[in-house]
Amino acid sequence: MGLKERLQKQMETSDTHKNEKLQTHYYAATVEMLFTGLEATVTKQQGTVKRIDQGRGELAFTAPGLDGLATVIMVGSGRTAVDLFLHRDGLLGPDLEKWIELIYEDLDSTYRLKMIGTKEIT
Secondary structure (H helix, E strand, C coil): CCHHHHCCCEEECECCCCCHHHECEEECCCHHHHHHHHHHHHHHCCCEEEEEECCCCEEEEEECCEEEEEEEEEEECCEEEEEEEEECCCCCCCCHHHHHHHHHHHHHHHCCEEEECCEECC
């Protein structure tokens, strides 16, 4: 990660992000299972879950120096997408990309990963 990316105050994942580490992850799990996993992961990283709105598919959280929003949506055929949006107030602070990596790594170790971005996992 270059200096420009390190100084970004916000970062989000998407299907087509040029950085593969920041591409949407799809799991063979229910929305409820993934909310439980996200809550455990955020807590393990010294974060606090502020709001869970299953109707909107959102889990809002805070951690030292950052705010985050996870979006969990079942997209069909046994796939549930998890996207992340993180924001920090200053230029310096927590490494947002590292936070996203840690969340995805934790979910990957707990739930069966089906896709990253547009690539199927076999």
